[in-house]
Amino acid sequence: MNRRPGLSTRLKLTISYAGFLLLAGALMLAVVWVFVLRWLPDDDRRSLQRTFGAVIITGPNRSDLLRGFAPAAATALAFLLVFGLLGGWILAGRMLAPLTRIAYAARMAANGSLSHRIRMKGPKDEFRELADVFDTMLEQLESHVTEQQRFAANASHELRTPLAISKTLLDAARNDPTRDQGELIERLRTVNTRAIDLTEALLLLSRADRRGFTREAVDLSLIAEEAAETLLPLAEKRQITLDITGETTQTVGSTALILRMVTNLVQNAIVHNLPAGGTVTVHTEPQHDASVLRVENTGRPLPPELIPTLTEPFQRGTERIRTDEHAGVGLGLAIVHSLVRAHDGTLDLTPRPSGGLLVTIRLPGTPHASSPSGAH
Structure with a gap:
């Protein structure tokens, strides 16, 4: 009406x-x-x-x-x-x-x-406060939209790459019927797996940004052990020593998402390591009102200016061969960063002087996080 x-x-x-x-x-x-x-x-x-x-x-x-x-x-x-x-x-x-x-x-x-700003002058009255808040909102919105546009462009590029490779392989197979079908199928499988991994990573990022998950009590020490057990074959294949230390460390969040967060960190630490004889140490401990997870690995020295870019989507800390089955999709630390923020935690990246990286995650602890397990 x-x-x-x-x-x-x-x-x-x-x-x-x-x-x-x-x-x-x-x-x-x-x-x-x-x-x-x-x-x-x-x-x-x-x-x-x-x-x-x-x-x-x-x-x-x-x-x-x-x-x-x-x-x-x-x-x-x-x-x-x-x-x-x-x-x-x-x-x-x-x-x-x-x-x-x-x-x-x-x-x-x-x-x-979104680039227009009010920038109101004059005394600090109600209208000036409203204008300043509106300018801050526009700045954050512009930054968010710019980040999303860049992310969408990078995601489109990354998704287009395996699709283009698949099309090239299929065209080559059609033009050359005598080509080895087993090799073609294996290469198509590798490319398709990469596309699926990238799609799942994008969906996980979207889920973390919405924070649409159920929170429950989570023990970081058990999560670290499960992630290490899953990635142990990869560590053995690359001759990397995987060490899990620490004590019961309780936090609150999504078990599945925190497991994915720790798995990404450990996998990233294994892949970006020395060619052989490297180490990865995962340590958990409660600290006051926080639950701390540390993942430390050996590897090549990292320049300090590279550290802030590691959590950006589709950024890779070291050069690697794209045909590696664990080359990843460039979203490992970006997913970790997003999941840490979704759980109201903090993420610190510190390059080790001798090479490698120390990743420290602090998540909100539970009231009895510092108490020994089973104490009454």
């Missing part, structure tokens, strides 16, 4: 200003009437004589004064009405000017321009 357009806020404020000013004028005139005119006699005498010694004071009666007072009062009220409307319109315009700028910025944002 369509509604008629109502009065503008500026017009409403103008009418309110004029109304209050007119009411104030009427009250003042009423005061004059009550406290001045009521003391005058109301009769037909043309003069009032009161004798104070030898002095005689003459004055008009109430009717005479009322006949002269009423037109002047009406004129004053009319002036107050006009003055109130004009002054109220100007004042309302000046008071609402910041809202006009904020509305313009909101309209620009609605049309897709």
